[in-house]
Each structure stands twice: as structure tokens, then as C-alpha cells.
Amino acid sequence: xxxxxxxxxxxxxxxxxxxxxxxxxxxxxxxxxxxxxxxxxxxxxxxxxxxxxxxxxxxxxxxxxxxxxxxxxxxxxxxxxxxxxxxxxxxxxxxxxxxxxxxxxxxxxxxxxxxxxxxxxxxxxxxxxxxxxxxxxxxxxxxxxxxxxxxxxxxxxxxxxxxxxxxxxxxxxxxxxxx
Numbered sequence: 001x002x003x004x005x006x007x008x009x010x011x012x013x014x015x016x017x018x019x020x021x022x023x024x025x026x027x028x029x030x031x032x033x034x035x036x037x038x039x040x041x042x043x044x045x046x047x048x049x050x051x052x053x054x055x056x057x058x059x060x061x062x063x064x065x066x067x068x069x070x071x072x073x074x075x076x077x078x079x080x081x082x083x084x085x086x087x088x089x090x091x092x093x094x095x096x097x098x099x100x101x102x103x104x105x106x107x108x109x110x111x112x113x114x115x116x117x118x119x120x121x122x123x124x125x126x127x128x129x130x131x132x133x134x135x136x137x138x139x140x141x142x143x144x145x146x147x148x149x150x151x152x153x154x155x156x157x158x159x160x161x162x163x164x165x166x167x168x169x170x171x172x173x174x175x176x177x178x179x
Contacts, residue, residue: 002046004090006083007124008101009034009053015102015121037128039066050086052079084109100124
């Protein structure tokens with residue numbers, strides 16, 4: 001299924017430590033970092049990704065950076081209203097809407113427009129920083145093989161005893177203590 005992914009830009013920047021750190025130095029750099037991460041994550045998908053920021057010009061500004069659409073709202077209109085409008089347009093096209101925001105009002109307005117999936121900014125940043133699925137599977141397999149062949153220095157075989165063995169081991173220790 002093809003999604004229209006709506007991102008409440010400043011909400012993500014304000015609620016994530018990494019973006020907050022960059023924002024302290026330069027707000028434009030924090031926006032660029034968010035856009036760069038979104039480009040990297042969604043470049044191989046067919047999803048429409050739209051990032052909305054509060055703007056201050058007379059007209060709404062729309063930029064296209066590779067496959068990411070960036071919208072700055074016009075003066076007097078909040079990004080929240082733009083997101084609700086975009087959700088309604090996506091539903092009219094028959095697309096599912098995926099919203100990333102921590103703002104309860106934005107989530108409610110998108111739900112009223114027919115948006116069906118809302119996620120938090122934490123879920124977005126976790127998704128942006130996660131390795132691709134195939135890389136994660138290979139890493140997990142490597143760790144399992146290192147444990148199986150005893151070449152993982154951080155692995156302790158005592159950590160994986162079955163509950164029956166752990167219970168008998170504890171009983172033996174406790175019985176020695178009271179003799």
C-alpha cells in the first residue's frame with residue numbers, strides 16, 4: 001500500500017535530542033539534517049513524503065528536494081492546518097495517511113480528515129536511525145553464530161540456562177549456606 005507520510009517538521013526537531021542540539025546552533029541546519037535523514041530512509045520507496053514547517057511569507061512555499069516535498073505555511077496559517085489539508089487531499093486520492101507528530105491536536109485533525117495511522121516523533125527518529133532490514137538480519141545472525149561457536153567475548157553461557165537448571169543451581173547454593 002502506498003502511503004502519504006506527513007511529518008510535522010518543527011515538532012520532530014523540538015522533541016528529539018539530536019535535532020535539539022543542532023537547532024541550538026542553527027535552526028536551518030536542523031531542518032537540513034531532518035530532510036537529509038528522510039531522503040536517505042525513503043529514497044527506495046514509493047511513498048509520498050511531505051514535511052511541513054511553519055512559515056512567515058505571504059504565500060505558501062513549496063520545495064521539492066529529490067523525492068521529499070517541503071512546505072512552509074503562509075503567514076497566519078499554521079503547519080497544523082496545512083497537515084490537516086494534506087491529509088484530506090491524500091484521502092481523496094485514496095492513499096493511506098501516516099502522520100509523525102507528538103501534537104495531539106494535529107493527530108485529532110488528521111483523524112477527522114480520514115487519516116488512519118499516527119505515530120510519534122520518537123518512532124520516526126528510531127525508524128530514521130535504524131539499519132536497513134537486511135543489514136539488521138545479518139548482524140543478528142552474526143551475533144548468534146559467534147555465541148554458538150564461543151567466539152563472542154561478551155557472551156556468558158550461564159546467562160542462558162533453562163529455568164530448571166537455574167532453580168537447582170540456586171538450591172544447591174542456598175543449601176550450603178545454612179549448614
